[in-house]
Amino acid sequence: MKDRILETLRDLRAYALAKGVETAFLYHEEDSYLMRFANSAISLNTNEHLVRLQITAYQGRQRASYEMITALDKLDEMQEGVDIAAEMVQHAQPLSYDPTIPVYAESFSDESGHDPALATFGNPERLAFFNQAVAGLETDEIQLSGIFSCGANTIAQINTRSEQTQYFKTSDAQISIVLSHTALKWEVIAEQSAQQTADLDPDGLRRDLAFLLERYQQDAPQQIPLGAYDIVFGPAALGDLLSMMGYVGYNGGAMKRGYSFLREDQVGQRVFSPRFTLTDDPTRRETFPFRRDLMGMPRRPFPIFVDGVFQGFIWSQDDADEFDAQPTGHTVPHTSMVMQGSDVTASSLQELVAMERDHDVLYIPFLHYMNVVNPSKGLVTGSSRFGALLLKRDGAVVVPYNVRLTQSLLDIFGDRLAWVSQAQVVANTSMSYGARNPRAIIVPALMQVNGLEISHSNPSY
Template identity: 25%
Template sequence: MTEIELAGQVVELVRRLGGSGAQAEAVVTRADLALTRFANSAIHQNVSESTVGVRLRLHVDGRTAAGSGSVVTADGLRALVERTLTAARLCPPDPGWPGLAPPVPVPDAPPVDEATAHAEPDERADRVRAFVAAAGDLTTAGYCRTSHRSSAFANSAGHTAYGSSVEAAMDGIARRDGADGVARRCADRLADLDGAELGAHAAAKARAAADPVELPPGRYEVVFEPAAVADLLQNLSWYGFNGKRYAERQSFAEPGVAQFDQQVTVVDDPLGASGLPFDAEGTGRRALILVDAGTTRAVAHDRRTAADAGAESTGHAIAGGATWGPMARNLRFAGAAAGPASAVGRSTTGTAAGAVVDTDTAALVAGMRRGLLVTDLWYTRVLDPKSLVVTGLTRNGVWLVEDGTVVRAVRDLRFTESYPRALGPGAVLALGARPVRQPDRVDGTWWTAPSVRLASWHFTGGASG
């Protein structure tokens, strides 16, 4: 039975068991996920799974409940519907129920790469082998993964939709004497992942990170590489461009206000890559401009937050959205790249930036008088959601830059910073020209950004406290 037939069967079961007044939406997803993991420069795990999952949400007698299951037999589907109906009877009334998505066409999904969808373990292993070989005598660890999802939607209003997506990703580190270098990529085709290039990049960063010095806390000019910018995008999405948090006045977003530097444009673009063409409520997904040349234009909505705001869903419903709110999970950071501060075309001297970064990032580094080059951010936690003040740590390489030259490695630093302030008017000095797509821990979520040069970043503690 196809995914769309299974989804229709679930909706019909709700009608039969819950009565003609029951409203239901069902999503059936067939997922083929494969992972090749390596550590100590050798593959130690190769796993794959193929699953079919069913997610049901229903509204009956003024109450809403959701359930999920992976048993797609007749008995399994019936059990799912029965327990979700039982749950609905125990739930409080839901006066904010926005109703079901009407039967309207959804956009066409981009074509999927069949070679990636059906990739064999040895194809992932080839990229791991190339990564390890390129790192030479350094110890390496990481993964290469591929995923293929086909998903169907049906609801009791007669709306149906179908789509499929694929993804390939690689994330690896190289280590020497406690110094790590990292390289990550996400792509629509496994063929576009170059293990040798990533391994060489990670190894060069690890070698350049030896013998770090400790710097005092304070505000420093910074160049953030794409991996670090990905953390900015993730937190901006979850806490800022989230329609539920916006309605609760827990978001910094003020549509129509120039909250960011003019060089900043942020677009959620799920169909700019191989993404599903509809969300958890069956609403079609399209590109949504969140920030346009510095001005906040929109927040993401599902049907519930859109109804509260007197707007339309932007296609950002997720499972569990009643709790977490709608999420934009495919952000692309773009903007005008070259300005006087970017020093495009200049090269560095002394400790060559080419040993640490690519030429695109090196051009940004060349424009700094004194600051820090930051590879990655991690363990970030929100202290104040309204102003989006975040604390976290650097990792996988930090370097001091003086007069456009990378002079030496720096020990990791703790920071406390408002992300919107750091990207605010006049704060973005330059952008790299080449965006790089970064994978998330969850397939189907990615963050695309160039390197970014910022006027100020608040480091509040060194490695010793």
């Protein structure tokens, strides 16, 4: 299949050259499977096979794109797309800068992230996985929801500047399992990310769910008072907070447009806690990495914060072109962020609960519907969900109704950061809007931040 894809791209390149159109082609193919559970049944079982082609035409400073969902054998349709893009670009208004067209010095192919067994994990296997992960945990009142999403993703590129090609193929799986009480309305969750079948661990999910269920079944949920809490974030919450930082923090284009809480003069300055180190590390296979960006630039570990000191902004090619900056290999569908662990050995909720403490601690595994209230301040808001626990200093465990946090990322990752786990885990942050684009962040298993205000506390679910 790889040869056929690249051959098609070469044919399209030849067609564009014959037409005299400066063109870049981006081919995307996905084979997606999703088994969705609700109310302890399979509520949906889907399979989509989609081929997308993006054709970008250039004419000096003018640029226009034509995208299609097509089929690999429809060369005529694709060539028609070239003609449409060529027509569009003639009318496009010139940019104020010269857009860079990639020139691939050599062909590049990376299929190291593709595990055929995971990509084609079958219907019976997905169902067996779920059955094993929730074995004995469901009752008439406690019901199963969740997804098992898996598939394969292929990206291939060529352009009229060179004959060289780029080819990336990955496999991925995202599993989330929710157990909820039909009458009391509480929900607990366990999640897993996989790049290969060896990453799948239904027993691990079952262990986490069973632990949460035991806590949730013991006591009735409570509304906790507003005020400042020492909060321990779980992997999903931490992954979401770091994703937000990607939007309103270290992105060079966002900074130039005023949509960032970081400034250029903060490069080299300590912005966050010395416990905070964040690196874009495409050597970590769990992040479904791109080892070259879409411009052909090799990608290597790129430190963004080291011991709280800001190392520099990331730049996509287009932003770098517009703002006269150096691109940093970040013209990619997703980055490979890794937050470094530190020295606390607790690496699971079970161990957190068992830790001795002299203050109450609020554990928040998941932040629902986070949004940016004020980008200039890094102010975000979101609500707890899926199994928060108030761990009392006397060892008691209270189940709280959901609470809302409205906090600045500068505070969350700043001097209030008390500790982070040594062990890291993978938080899958994939969405399935548009083309398949599996992504994950590697985060410490737990992170405690002291003195964060709860701005709202629910009286019920």
